[in-house]
Amino acid sequence: MTSTEQNLYIYNSLTKVKEKFTPINEGAVGMYVCGPTVYSNVHLGNCRTFLSFDLVFRYLKHLGFKVRYVRNITDAGHLENDGESGEDPILKKARIEQLEPMEVVQKYSVDFHTVMNKFNALPPSIEPTATGHIIEQIQIIEKIIDKGYAYQKNGSVYFDVVKFDKDHAYGKLSGRQLEDMITNTRELAAQSEKNNPQDFALWKKAEPQHIMRWPSPWSDGFPGWHLECTAMSTKYLGDNFDIHGGGMDLKFPHHECEIAQAEACNDSSPVNYWMHANMLTLNGKKMAKSTGNNILPNELISGENTILNKPFAATVAKFFMYQAHYRSVLDFSSDALEASEKGFNRLMDAYRSLDNLATSDDSSMDISQWRQSCYDAMNDDFNSPILIAQLFEGAKYVNTIKEGSATITANDLSLLKTTLSNFMFDVLGLVDESATGNNDGSKLVGAVDLLIELRNEARANKDFATSDKIRDNLQEVGIQLKDGKDGTTYSLN
């Protein structure tokens, strides 16, 4: 990499400005991203956040950094209501489905990995679990108690936010003032065993029915949600590391509490660059598990949903997401996806035609300058929409060469190809579905549509043996035809 290519700026949510990225250890980057709470299938909103950080991971690697990327699995401690009260959703699911909690965890961890694979997201370097780090979490609680920022109540341990705020200022990341929070929540205080409503649990004594429990100096119980990320990030990346990421909705209280825990232990800020990815919305509202306002990756790929007009490949949905900057809200719709699909195909067509381009003695476009503008886009806080606009410029150039109204030298053609390949496949992680034969969703739709058409013809000819055969044999392979007043549709069993 040249020095201009490595000139990366990152928007730091803590300081609220773009800052030049300088890692703590030259050439190496430590990055922690909050992973999923594994009690249900990840929806496309969750995927957007993880894909935003996949882009960061890929680009840092592309720039030549040695990246240790830690993304956890939350398999305990994340209670309802911002992790603070109510039931543990993993236990709730286990109770409803009559499964072991670890069966729930396994089922949805596997789903998460399968989905990330479909999006061609790279696995993180370490994927630690909360339940695998109970000892580390207990050690941090002991340290916080020693420093005087936590207190015990009936076997539970709470972080003393009021005391911490006096010495360190609580609310730096979210820009909230403790006095305002206290004013807004005064009436709730009486219901809790906490000294102040803003205090948060580091350790919770388990009720008898809470079966995920561990021994500790305070009680048989389980750790608070915010603690696991402090324990796992610092264990693998050190007390001060480069990048911490997560969805925008985790800024408060989760990340604010992580900062408080780490500062209470070490008197210093744990993270140099805080990054927050913005939300994917559906019908203008945040996609969320709890409200049902979401669409699952499998529903996108199979076309089995009530939102989209047709199935889409995962790579197209990813391209659609990257056409917005990770810090912007993005609304999901069939029209927007269809537009992205056209753009995606245009880009792939241009890339595929590179091998057949004729070369000349000179080039009509300055390829080095264009390549630099691709880096400039990504160096400006991972601005993927600008990068994609630059890639379209490259594709346009390819098409004009094909038409004979522009020229390119052999050297420039090679640089053009490398640059397109670097950014399309290594950095954005797109997949040429037609080359890999991966677009099963749209292939299936094409094949089933053809069979429905043949069945309609058979029925019109009163050839019921054939029409029944088509229906029954499809049923045998798990495809159910449904005859309705608007024609025949199908579903996958």
Ligand code: AMP
């Ligand atoms: P959870 O499993 O609920 O802890 O969420 C996993 C990740 O998905 C977190 O980083 C959330 O911030 C993120 N997330 C949840 N909903 C959305 C959404 N609608 N758009 C983007 N990211 C989301």
Ligand code: ZN
């Ligand atoms: Zn976290």
